[in-house]
Amino acid sequence: MRLTCLRWLVVNSLLLSALYANAATRPRYGGILRISTSSVLNSIDPGDTPDSLLRRNLTRLLFDTLVVVDDNGTIQPSLADSWNSSSGGQRWQFTLRHGITFSDGSPLTSDLVAASLRRANPAWKVVAQADVVSIELDAAVADFPAELSLTRNAIVRRDDKLLGTGPFVVSQWEPQRRLVLTARDDYRDGRVFLDTIELEMGKPLREQNIAFDLGRSDVVEISPEQSRHAAADGKKLMSSSPTELMALLFARDAQSVTEQKLREALAMSIDRPSMNRVLLRNNGEAAGSLLPIWMTGYGFVFSADANQARAKQLRAEAGPARAWTLGYDNDDPLARVIAERILLNARDAGLSVQTTLSASADIRLVLIPLALTNERIELSELVSAMGLPAIKLSSSDSESVYGAEETLLQSRRVIPVLHLRHVLGVNANVQGWIAHRDGSWDVQNVWLSGK
C-alpha cells in the first residue's frame, strides 16, 4: 500500500511536472512586448526616407508587400498569390490573394495596390484589372519581383491616415519618441500572440541596457562592444548577418588625379581589421567592398587590410593638399570612435583630416542598411541611398554586379569601412523570436511566457 501510494505520488508528480513544462512552452495570447531602440522615425510611411532597419521592421508590422524574400533569398508570396511575366521580363502580372483587408476592415483591391505602387514608383506603368495588377517596366528585369519586397513598395492605403494590411495597427504615435501597436484580430494569417508592442525610440544604448536589466524592456539593441559582456551576463542575443554598411562617402567626385591619389591613400590607411576586432569586438566585418561577402561571395577580392606604406607613398606623390573634414552622426558613439580612428590612421599616412559635426563636411561616415534581397537590387539601393548616380544592371549575375561595384570603388567616391551586424538582446520571457539574417523582427510567432 505504501509502495502503491509512493508510486502514485511519483506518477502524479511526473504528470504535473510534464503538464507544467508543457504549459510553459506552449504559445499563449496576450502581453505587451516592449522594444527599445536608439533609432528614431519621423513618420511610419514606408515611402518616406531615410530607409533604416527600424522603418523596415515597423513596415513589416503594419503593412505588407506583394512578395517577400526569405533568408535564402527566395521570393515568397505575400499579398500576391502568384505572378508571371511576359516580354522577357518587361511586363509582370501579380494576382492578389482573396479576403485580405486593411486595418479598418476595408478590402484590399487591385486599384489600391496599383495606386500605392504608382506613388512609390512613378516610372512604372501599373494597371489594375480585377484581382490582377500589371506592371510594365522600361526594360526587362529578370528578378523584378524581388524589388516588390522593398520597404518602399509596401501597399499603403492613404486616406485620412495610413492604413495597412499588416498584423498590427497603430494605437499611439509620438514621432521620434514612442509608438504603440495593437494586434489585429482580423489579420489574414490569424491574430498574432502579442496584444501590444510598445516601441520606445531614441533611447541611448546605455539606458536600454539599464531598462533591460530592470525588466522594463524586453528587446534592446546591444552595441558591438557590449555584446561580449551581454553574453557573459547571460542575455539572449540575436545577431544578424552584416546588414549595415559603414562607409566614407565623399561629397563630390574626385576633381583631379591628385585627389584620386589622396582618396586612395585614405582608403589604404584605414586599419579596418583593427576596428572590427577592438571596436566591434568582431561583431562585424572589415569591408573592402560595398556588399558583404556572405551575399556576394566575391568580397574578399577587395582588400580590407591597411597598407600604410602604400598610403604614405600615394600621399607623398599627391603633394600639398588641404585638410579634409570628416562628418559623422554625433548621436552614434560607435560612429564617433570609428571616425576618430580613421582620423588617426589618416594622419599616420600624412593626410590631414579633421572631424566635424557640420553637415557640409568633405567626407561623411555613413551607415546604410542593406536591402538584403539580391546583389543587383542591393547595389542599386546602396547607390541610391548614398545619393550616387544610379547604375543600370539588367541581370543579377555576380560578374555584372562585381564589375559595377569595382567601377564604383575605383571612382573613389565611396570607401567601404565596415559591415555591421545588428545585435538584439531579448528577454528570457520572449518566446519564439527568430534571429533573421537581415535583423528583422519576426513577431508573428512571438509570445510572452509570463516568467
Add this chain to the structure above:
Amino acid sequence: MNFRRKLMGVFVLTVVLSVATVAGIVSWVVRRSFDKADDERTAALVAQFRREFDRRGKEVNHSVETIAGSDAATRIALAVNQNVADYGPYLNDAESIADSHRLDFLEFADDQGMIISSAQWPARFGYKESFFPAVAGANTNAFLKQEELPNSVALGIFALRANTVGDKPLYIIGGRQLDKDFLASIELPAGMRTMLYQNLSGTFSAQNLIDPSGSVQSSEQLAGLIKQVQQQAKESAAIIHWSSSADDDEVVRAIPLTGIDQKLLGILLVGNSRRAYVELGRHIRSAAFLALGAGIVLAVVFSSWAAARVTRPVEQLVVAAREVAGGNWSAQAPVASSDELGELAASFNQMTHELLDQKERLVQTERVAAWRELARRLAHELKNPLFPLQLTVENLLRARQQSPEQFEEIFQESSETLLAEIANLKTIIGRFSEFSKMPQPQWQKLDLNEMVRNVGRLFQAQLRAPERTAIECQLQLADDLSPIAADPDLLHRALSNLVLNAMDAMPEGGTLTLRTSRQGENARIEVSDTGKGLTPEECERLFTPYYTSKAHGTGLGLAIVQSVINDHGGRISVHSEPGQGTAFVIELPSNMEKVALLKAEAKNDRL
C-alpha cells in the same frame, strides 16, 4: 587792461594753478595707490591660481593613485603581464573610470607606452603615448601637459602612476583640463578676471585664448603681450585698451606656465579692470573742474570786490582829476578810508585846494597886472595926446604974455591942434569902450568863401598901396564848404583884424594867403603870411588883452578876434616859427541849429 581785470586774472590764475596742482597730486597719489593695489591683487590672484593648481594637482594625483590601485587597473595590468594580444575588452574602461573619478583625461598604457584604453580619445588604442618614456617611471607630482585630442589640443594638469603587479608596469596617466570651468572656479575679486592662453606654437592664435565665459572678444589686443611672453618666457604686463573708452582699459599681467620639460605650454593672463581707477580719476577731474569753476567764480567775485575796494577810490580820484583838468578846480575826491588810498585822495584834495588858492592868487595877480598894464597903456596912450595939449596950452599962454598980437593967429593954430588931440583922445577911449562892450553874435546863414572874398577885395587896395611894398593876396577856397551860422559883421571884423596883423608882419612885402577848408562838420579858415614870424613866447601871449608885439597898438585886436571866435563856439590857434611866417587857424562849427531856432522863434513871434 585795467587794474580790475589784472587783479581778476591774477586771482583766476592762482586758483587754476592751485586746483591743477592739487588735482595732479591727488591723481598721482591715487595712481600710485591703484598700481600698488593692482600688484597686490594680481599677486594674490596668482597665488590663488597656484593654490588652485596645486589643489587640482593633488586631486588628480589622488584620483590617479586610486585608479592605479583599483581592481580595474590590476586586471589590465595582469593582461599586460600575460601578453594578451587583444586589449579590446578594456577599450572603454578608461572612459568609464575617468567618469567615475571626474577626470577629463585618463589613459592606460603598457610598459612600452602603447595606449590600451583612452578616455579622451578612445580610438587611440594601439598608439604610443606622446610623452612616453619621458616621465615613465617617475612618480611625479602633478604637472602641466598638452594633450592631443581629435581636433584640438587641450591643456591639463596631469599625474602619472604605475601599477606593477607583474614585471611589466601598467601606466595610468590621468588629468583634468585647464579650461574655462577651471578659470571659473577661481574666485576673483570684483573687476578682475583670468584668461588662459594655450601655447601651441610660437605665434599668437585667438582660438587658443579662453576666459571663464569661453572665447575672448577682441583677443587680438592681447597678441603683443602674449608674443612678448612667448619670446621672453617671463612674466610681463601691459595696459590693454579694449575699446575707445578708457573705462574698458585693463591691466593684464601675463604669467608663463611651463610643463615638465620647462617648455612654455600656456600663459595665465590676469586682467585687472581700470574702470574704478578711471572712474576715480574722472571724479577727481570732475571735482577739480567743479572746484576750478567755483574757484574762478569766487575769484571773479572776490577780485571784483577787492578791485572795487581798491579801484573805486582810484576811479573817484581819476574822475576828480578829470574835473580839475576840465576846469573845475573845486572838484574833490571822497576820502573813504584811512589807508594809502585814503591818504592819496586827501592829498589830491589838498592839492586841488592849494591849486585853487594859487589860481585865485594868480588871477588876482594877473588882474592886478592887467590893471597895471591897462594903466600903463592908458597912461601911454593918453600921454601922447596930452603932451601936445600941454605944449599947445603953454604956447597959448606964452603967446598971450609975450606976443599978444600974434595970439589970435597962434590961438587959431593951437585950437586946431587941441581939437585934433582931443579927437585922438576920444578915439583911444572909444577903442577901450568897444572892447569892454563886445556885442553878442547875430546869427544868420553865412557863406564863408564869400566873406573871405569880400575881405580880400576890401584890402586889395591897401595891399598894393604905392607907399609900401606890395603884398600878394592868394585866395584858396574850398568848393565843398557848406554855409554856417555866424555873425557876418563880427567875423568880418575878426578876419580883417587878422589881415591887418598879417600886413603889419610883412613890411617888406610877401604873400598873404586866405584859405578855407572843410574839416568834418567844422569850417576852417586859415590866414597866413610870409612875415618874420613869432617866437613861442609871443605865440603863448598873443591873445592876452593889451599885449602887443608891435610898437604901436592897443594889444586888443587879437583879444577881440579870440572873443569873437569863442562867441561863435569855435577856436583860434596860431602856428608860427621865427622867419617862417605866421598862420592863424580858425575852426568854426556849423551852428545851423541856431539859425533854425531863430527862424522858429521868428515864426512864433509872427503868430
